[in-house]
Amino acid sequence: MILFKQLVALTGSLALLLVVACGGNAAATPIPVAPVTTAAEQPPVSDAAIRVNLGGEPNSLDPQRASSLLEFSVLRQLSQGLLGFDENLMLTGLVAAVVPTVENGGISADGLTYTFKLRPGVSWSDGQPLTAGDFEYTFKRILSPEMAGPYSELFSAIQGGQEYMMSAEADEAAQASLREALGISAVSSDTLVIDLAAPNPTFLQKVALVAAFPVRQDVIEKYGAAWTEAGNHVGNGPYVLSEWVHQDHITLEANPNYWGEAPKQARIQLSMITDVNAELTAYKAGDLDIARVPPGTEAGILADPTLGKQVLPSSQLSSLALFLNTTGEAFGDPIVRQAIATAIDRDSWTEKVKNGVGESATGWLPPGLPGYDPNVGSEYRFDAEKAKALMADAGYPGGEGFPEFTLTYVAAGDQGIMAQFLQAQLSENLGIEMGLDPLDPPSYGQQVIGGRQFDMTLLGWSADYPDPENFLAGLFSSESFLDITGYASDEFDRLAALAAVELDQETRIGLWRQAHQVMISDAPIAPLMFVERYYLKSPEVQGLTLTGIDGEIPGDTRLAEVYLSPEPRVLER
C-alpha cells in the first residue's frame, strides 16, 4: 500500500525528471530544487543529535573575522561560499554553479577577470533569496579596514584592494569612494564579476575559504556586533544556529531552506570542553560521539580492547620543522644547518614516542598537497656519521667550539617532550648542547615571529588553502614579513615570483616543486614530521568523510552526510 507521503514524493521526483529532461536553462527562471527522498532511500537513523566537542568558545562566528579551526568547523555548517573543496581537495562549485575556468569563460585569458554564476534557487536560512549582491557586499567587507579581518590580505590582489585596506585613518568619504572603486560588482542578481590588479592563480582557492562565506548586509546593520547570536544569525548552509550558550555549548539544527540535500541528522550538539582529558572522559561516559585522543595516550588507547577499535586517524595538511635563524651566530652556516637536519632520528620519535602517530618528514610540503615529493630532502635522512662529518667540515669537530644556543618553543601539547627529544638527539649525535626556552603563545608571537629573537624554534604550519604557495611563499620569500628564518635566496625568490603569476596550473606546481627543492637544499629548516591527529569515533557514527583541510571537527566539510545508526554504542564499565 502506497502512503500519501510516498505518492507526493514520487510525483515530485517525476516532475523533477521532466524538468531536467527538458534541459532547463540555468539563466532562465530559477526552479526551486526541493530535496526529495522516498522512504525506501533513507537509511535508518536515530533522531539523536551528533555530539562533538568544539574544544572551546568561538571568538567570533563572523566569517570575515574567524581565524581558528573551531570557528571554521562551526561556520562550515552555517554557511557556504561560492566554491568549496571536494574530498580530493579539488575545487568544486557550491553556491556558484560551476568553478570558473579559462575554458568555460569564467576566467579571462589574461587571468584578471573572474565571473561567478550563482546556482539558481539558493536562499538564506530566513527564506530570502541569495544574490550576487550579497557576495559583492561580502567581498568588499573582507577588505574593509574597519573589519581588519585576519585573511583580508589574501584578497588584496583585487583591484583597489590594497588602497582600501590601508585607508583606516582616512575620513569616511574617502573610504566610501575607495570601497566603490573596488573591482567587485554584481552585474546581475546571479552574476558576480571580480577584477584583479594582477594575475593571482590561487585566487579561486582563496574564494573557497571561510573568510569568503556570504553575510547579509541588512542583518548586520540591524543587530551590529550581536548579529552572530542565535536567533539573529542568518546563513545559507545545511544548518542554522538554533542555540549558543556562551562558554557552554552550541546547538545546530537542519536548515529548512537549504538548497542542497537535507542533513541526515537534524541536530548537532557542540560542547565546549577545553580540557582534552575531560573530553576523553566524556567520550568514555557516552556523552560524546567523537573525541580527540590526548597526545601521549595513543599507545594506551590503541591497546584498549573497546577503544582501540574506535580510533580514527586523520592526516592533515600539516608539517612540523625546526626553523633555524640563518642570520644568527649559531646557524648562519648552511653546512651546520645540514648537519642538524641529518642528526635527528625522526623515525624513533614517530614510532617510539608518538606510537606511530604522524609521519617522518625530510621535506616541508606534506602528502596530499599538490607538489608533494617523497624524495625531497632524502639527503637528510638520519645518519649520525654523516652529520658528525658535516659538523667537522663546518669547523666544529665533535661539536667543540659550537656557540651556545637555545630552542624556543610554545609550551603546549607535546612540544615540551619533543624539545627534550631534540635536545637529547643533538647532544648524542653531534655533541652540541641546546638550551630550552618555553614561551606562551603571545610572547612567542612577539619574540620569534615578530622579532626574530631566537636561534632555533619548533614551528608547525597547517594549510590555509591546499596549495604549495601557502606553505612556501610567505615563510621563505626574502621580502615576506613571515620569513622567520631570515632566509634569502635569489633563486627561490625568482621561482616564487614566476609561480605567483603563472596561470597554467601544471607549470605553476612544477615551479613550486623546484622552489621547494632549492629551499630544502639550503636547509633554513630541519624538517621533522607531517602531523597526524587521532580521534575516537563511536561506531554509531556513519558516513564521516575526512579531508586534509578539516577544522577542529573531523569531517566538518561534510557533516550533513553523517548519520547515527540507531543501535547505541556499548559503553565500557
Add this chain to the structure above:
Amino acid sequence: MLKYAVQRLLWMIPVLFGVGTITFVLMHAVPGGPWDKTKNLPPQVVANLNHRYDLDDPLWVQYGKFLGSAARGDLGISYTNQDRDVTEVIRQGLPATMILAGLAFLIAVGAGVPLGVMAAARQNSAIDFASIALATVFASVPSFILGILLVLPFSVAWHLLPSGGWGSPSHVVLPALALSLLPMAFIARITRSSVLEVSEQDYVRTAQAKGMRPLVVHFRHVLRNALVPIVTIIGAEAGALLTGTFIIETVFSVPGIGRLLVQGIMQRDYGLITGMVLFYAVVITVVNLITDLLYAAVDPRIRYS
C-alpha cells in the same frame, strides 16, 4: 557601625583606582599583545586592528580612556568574545560560578565546622585522627585530581552523574563536591584549633563541672566563642570561591567566570583582563567588609567607631 560600613565602601574607590592602574601597567609591560600568535597576522591587518581598538593611541591616552569608562561603570569590551561588553560576559558567566560557589561553600561550612568541633571535642580519639587525616589529604591533593577521582566512579563507571557540562542539578553535584573539599579541610582544621583553644577557658570547665553533656558544651558555649578565627577563614574562602576557580571549571567544563580571566591573560585580551580584575577587586572588598562586620556581630567585644 553604619558609618564604619559606609567609610569602608568609600575606601573602595581608591583601592579600585590603584588596582586598575597596576593592572593596566602590568598588562602592557608583559611581552606579546592581543594580535601576537604563533601564526602572526600581516602588518597591515595588525595596523587596522590596533586602529579599531584604539591601541595605536599613546599609552597615557589609552589609560585616560580606560579610567574614564571605568568610572562610568563601563568595563570595556572583550576582543576575544565577539567584542561583547565585559560586563555582559561576566554577567553571563556569573550564575554558574555563583551556584557552584554557593553550594561548595555550604558543603564546606556545613561539613567542615561540625567536623572540626567533633575532632576537638573528642581530641586524640579515632574521630580526631580520621578527620585530621582527611583534612590533610584534601588540602594536599590538587583539586583537579580530586575532581577526576570523583568523575571516574560516579560518571564513567556507574553513569550516575554527568562527567561535565552544565544545565541541570545533576551537573552541579560533582564539581561542587570537588570544589568544597579544600575549603572544608581548612575550615575543619581552623575550627578544631580554635575550639581547642577556647576549651581551655575556665567557663568551659565550669559548664562541664555542672554536668552538661560534652557535645552541648562544645556547640553551645565553646563554638560561639571560637567563631572569630572561623569567620576569618570562612570569609577568605568565600572570596576565593566567588572569584571562580579555573581548575574545577576547566575539568568539569562549567561555563563560569573562573576560566575567563586565565583565558584572557593567555590571549592578552586587555579589555577582559582589566574588566575581570576590577570585578574581582570589588568582590573581594565587599566580602572583606562583610567578614569584618560579622566579627562585630559574633563577638560583642568588637566595636567599630
